[in-house]
Amino acid sequence: MGLWDSLLNWLRSLFFKQEMELSLVGLQNAGKTSLVNAVATGGYSEDMIPTVGWIQYEESYKRKCDNKALGSWRAAEISKHVGALLSWVSAILYVVDAADRDSVPISRSELHDLLVKPSLSGIPLLVLGNKIDRSEALSKQALVDQLGLESITDREVSAI
Numbered sequence: 001m002g003l004w005d006s007l008l009n010w011l012r013s014l015f016f017k018q019e020m021e022l023s024l025v026g027l028q029n030a031g032k033t034s035l036v037n038a039v040a041t042g043g044y045s046e047d048m049i050p051t052v053g054w055i056q057y058e059e060s061y062k063r064k065c066d067n068k069a070l071g072s073w074r075a076a077e078i079s080k081h082v083g084a085l086l087s088w089v090s091a092i093l094y095v096v097d098a099a100d101r102d103s104v105p106i107s108r109s110e111l112h113d114l115l116v117k118p119s120l121s122g123i124p125l126l127v128l129g130n131k132i133d134r135s136e137a138l139s140k141q142a143l144v145d146q147l148g149l150e151s152i153t154d155r156e157v158s159a160i
Ligand SMILES: Nc1nc2c(ncn2[C@@H]2O[C@H](COP(=O)(O)OP(=O)(O)OP(=O)(O)O)[C@@H](O)[C@H]2O)c(=O)[nH]1
Pocket: 026, 027, 028, 029, 030, 031, 032, 033, 034, 035, 045, 046, 047, 048, 049, 050, 051, 052, 072, 073, 074, 130, 131, 132, 133, 134
């Protein structure tokens, strides 16, 4: 099953809604834009440029799929600025580069900083392990362990 099918199945298991607002968050270079492009167009391009700003996808992707994506923030900005903005979303999709093992501890710390925001209380979390086509990518269980997902008990949490 593809990543997108797994994602949809997870969303359907939680919500009856046909349309919902999603936020796509992750460290720089995690693959957020690639994922949104793949969902919106079915395509993948290696020639990606870093995203500047965070809202630029909203209109273009809204028309092509039911979900909005929030683009991206730099790593240090995730926990500082995004919390209040995300309070209206149905679910948080947290993208992690599973092949960049050095960045996983940073990703863990940013994720946990984000989830303590009172405005995000209870919002379901889906962690997307990206770049699993690369040989150095962590397994799903290793990612779950290294991100400390089992310690998150105040919301629905899943990883694919
Ligand atoms: N091997 C591999 N590379 C990927 C995958 N997804 C994305 N990439 C590559 O990772 C790099 C970063 O991808 P982006 O989609 O721009 O990442 P981003 O999270 O949007 O990055 P910022 O906008 O800078 O925060 C690009 O070179 C992509 O081609 C994947 O599943 N596998």
